[in-house]
Amino acid sequence: MSILLNRPSAASPIPLAALDLPKPYLLFLGDAADTTFLKTGLGLRDWAPDLCIAEHKCAGAAATLELPVMPPRAAYAAGARALVLSAASIGGAIRESWIPYLVEALAAGLDIISGAHDRLADNGRLRQAAEAHGRRLIDVRTPPPGLPIASGRRRSGKRLLTVGTDCALGKKYTALALAEAFRARGLDADFRATGQTGIMIAGRGIPIDAVVSDFVAGAAEMLSPDADRAHWDVIEGQGSLFHPSYAGVSLGLLHGSQPDVLILCHAHGRDRIVGLPDYPLPSIGRAIEVTVQQAQLTNPAVRCAGVSLNTAGLSADEAERAIAALARDWGLPVADPMRGGPAFDRLVEACLL
């Protein structure tokens, strides 16, 4: 990080290089037997219904997202402009059995969008078909070129970032729900995506965990540029400051986002980092204290407005009790955005104070 000459800076007005995807989508479910492996597809259907024209899958696959079923040509005629790989596979691979379906989609005029680790263009048949039909192969996990080193300069407009006590507990859904609630209140708000599913939902964004470490904070600065004073960017968090594998990613995103408001995301009953049983989660109070302290570097006025509690698996009564108990213990607004209700309204109001 010593040679900074001739690098672009986030402070200079360069064009936003964040991915901008062709849309709307035909969702490809692969050979999934049920919705367990359709995390991306479920996210798209639930959060970007306007972008989801139809679904398509391998012959004999049982899973469905309950969208209209269309082959690529019909979907193109209905307006679709890209086929999205909506099923996860072990190791993030693109399965050989999917290739004929993807080639057919390219021939029908659709680009292909993938969030897999494997790069689409590394498959020779896909590369040839895309060239033959003049179509694009878009890997959402590949960051745009020309990302800047962070400048640390304060930007105009308001920003909210979701942070977590761990990975995989609702930071994306919380950000989506808050952005929607802000807009429902008549505010000008954008969801800013930092992971592959979020980018497909938003149609644009930067896959922050795939960015070279020197540029993470700069990418976050570029993702939420100067905006109108009353505008809100609601930014999808990544990882956790308390995760021994990913805390650096989270800190770069936190600094570059320079949030005015933090929402701490937590999963009810979780007390260890998933997959790392030697690592206990911090208490809610400790997590807020440390995260606010770190965030103050780039925005001394940052505050935590409350907690988003993932209560999946609890009954409605149990969830209500868990939310009330946490709110009482820590004296903060707490809600499960997936359940909505008055608790969520109070959390939204606390963000907008």
Add this chain to the structure above:
Amino acid sequence: MSILLNRPSAASPIPLAALDLPKPYLLFLGDAADTTFLKTGLGLRDWAPDLCIAEHKCAGAAATLELPVMPPRAAYAAGARALVLSAASIGGAIRESWIPYLVEALAAGLDIISGAHDRLADNGRLRQAAEAHGRRLIDVRTPPPGLPIASGRRRSGKRLLTVGTDCALGKKYTALALAEAFRARGLDADFRATGQTGIMIAGRGIPIDAVVSDFVAGAAEMLSPDADRAHWDVIEGQGSLFHPSYAGVSLGLLHGSQPDVLILCHAHGRDRIVGLPDYPLPSIGRAIEVTVQQAQLTNPAVRCAGVSLNTAGLSADEAERAIAALARDWGLPVADPMRGGPAFDRLVEACLL
């Protein structure tokens, strides 16, 4: 960071993929007029004298490192196995005027090692010459493939990491001096390099700021693997937790290094982040408090043993007073490793307590 299946883990015994460089070196000084632009060359001469066979430069260039002057063929005959680009250029470019000299070195049997941003193989003449002569073009800023996601698992052996109140104030030199002092006391110690100059000095390492963010902590775990209980890894720090552009890099390196001992590096008189005058440096006490707190995630027993104070530009008397004042103010061992003396001996002893 959601799809972790099929990724290697630092906990499994994979071969160390850190760069391992051909050596010893012929140092190429380019067209430098004086030593101002020879940071890499000076570092190599001062810290890896055994690796530096000779120097070579463009016709008419005035700079010298006061090494024997040899053209590539003579250097090869004297044992050299690589030519190292030892001069910095604006923007980290490889200058066109250097190319004939580099082609000549390849023809003489030397590999070429570069820490520049430009990749050597992107130059067609270099690529062709390397292929024709069966030589390697080694970009030290390119991380090795196959880096793991951090496991957070505790490793055997002892580790020291140099951290800083800012960038560019002596973290590499402090680590080099401490590793040398440890060895002088009969201890088994390795300097672990995380930046391009450090990697050239050590002959191996990982350029941590060029690693994709998800893998930074994992790269740091790989850089200092399990070792004998009495063995010390002295790890070169990067960036600063207080730098708005790079704190995420520093945090990933801190967590993956899981240091037992921290040495805080600071430059006398510096009170702002270099190049970012809106960002004041933390006090020494605050810097130690925050860094230790963050480091406790992966090593609860971490401690800060003292401060390395860069006193370049001060007279010997002024430096002694500055060191004594800081030691008194914070109740810690303080020394400038470049000046050595009893203060440095006390700092070394404090590391080994």
